[in-house]
Amino acid sequence: MSQTQILSELSSIRDWLRYAVSRFENSDIFFGHGTLNAYDEAVWLIFGFLHLPHDTIQNFLDAHLTNKEKKDLLLYIEKRINDKIPTAYLLNEAWLKNYKFYVDERVIIPRSLIAEPISEHLYPWIEDPEKIYSALDLCTGSGCLGIMMAHSFQNALIDFVDLSEKALQVARINIEHYGLSERVELIQSDLFNSLKGKKYDLIISNPPYVNQASVDDFPQEFLKEPSMALGSGNDGLDHTIRIINEAKQYLNDEGILIIEIGYNKEILLNKFPAQEFYWLDVSLGNEFVFMLQKSQLPD
Numbered sequence: 149m150s151q152t153q154i155l156s157e158l159s160s161i162r163d164w165l166r167y168a169v170s171r172f173e174n175s176d177i178f179f180g181h182g183t184l185n186a187y188d189e190a191v192w193l194i195f196g197f198l199h200l201p202h203d204t205i206q207n208f209l210d211a212h213l214t215n216k217e218k219k220d221l222l223l224y225i226e227k228r229i230n231d232k233i234p235t236a237y238l239l240n241e242a243w244l245k246n247y248k249f250y251v252d253e254r255v256i257i258p259r260s261l262i263a264e265p266i267s268e269h270l271y272p273w274i275e276d277p278e279k280i281y282s283a284l285d286l287c288t289g290s291g292c293l294g295i296m297m298a299h300s301f302q303n304a305l306i307d308f309v310d311l312s313e314k315a316l317q318v319a320r321i322n323i324e325h326y327g328l329s330e331r332v333e334l335i336q337s338d339l340f341n342s343l344k345g346k347k348y349d350l351i352i353s354n355p356p357y358v359n360q361a362s363v364d365d366f367p368q369e370f371l372k373e374p375s376m377a378l379g380s381g382n383d384g385l386d387h388t389i390r391i392i393n394e395a396k397q398y399l400n401d402e403g404i405l406i407i408e409i410g411y412n413k414e415i416l417l418n419k420f421p422a423q424e425f426y427w428l429d430v431s432l433g434n435e436f437v438f439m440l441q442k443s444q445l446p447d
Contacts, residue, residue, distance in 0.1 A: 358384050
């Protein structure tokens with residue numbers, strides 16, 4: 149079917165949604181940056197492109213697109229299929245819980261499981277959110293987790309740390325969007341290297357944790373993301389090991405450390421056989437995010 153035919157035969161959002169789902173199902177695109185199937189991907193792309201709310205799609209299905217909207221939307225669908233550009237980058241938006249963030253190719257697309265316990269104020273591990281006065285989002289990327297911490301812990305001053313200057317540029321966009329500039333500091337640092345003398349009540353980190361074998365087998369969509377934000381040595385734990393070994397000197401006496409490690413639990417336990425990790429329950433189970441108190445960390 150030619151482009152002219154497509155543009156003439158598809159009129160309503162319902163038409164375009166059906167068309168996009170069919171095209172996605174018949175393609176080799178990879179889902180995993182916020183959706184798991186062709187329908188959800190199509191809804192996100194179409195409704196995001198049209199700047200319409202995703203939670204009331206029935207109200208808009210019979211609305212018609214303008215000719216320009218049709219041409220631009222068709223281009224987005226083709227880029228998603230042919231160029232394997234993730235929808236988040238096409239739209240410059242990503243979501244965690246109910247938070248919307250600006251993203252582009254300078255940052256990894258937000259999908260951290262730590263967002264779940266943060267949205268619940270890390271209860272019951274933190275009994276009084278108002279007593280968190282200082283926090284650190286280590287390997288902040290787009291700043292998504294740090295911004296969520298700022299909302300959950302209203303009295304906290306928060307440092308957003310990343311090795312990538314480009315990532316911090318994106319984080320600044322999101323910080324300004326949420327009006328948090330007076331409560332946060334952006335710091336370019338290789339993990340803790342530039343944080344000497346600082347101490348925190350709470351440190352969270354979603355560091356790179358993909359092992360080399362998985363990096364070598366990435367689908368094309370993941371290759372669009374910054375490589376430094378994904379891979380972490382042969383077993384995926386280079387960053388995590390550094391953080392565990394160095395975090396104690398950056399925590400206040402009752403401080404806690406929370407880290408996401410992907411599917412690396414067994415490897416981590418083998419590297420720290422004497423360490424007692426507390427594993428947080430998240431939507432995928434209790435093998436992906438751990439917590440350690442300062443007293444549990446190695447000196």
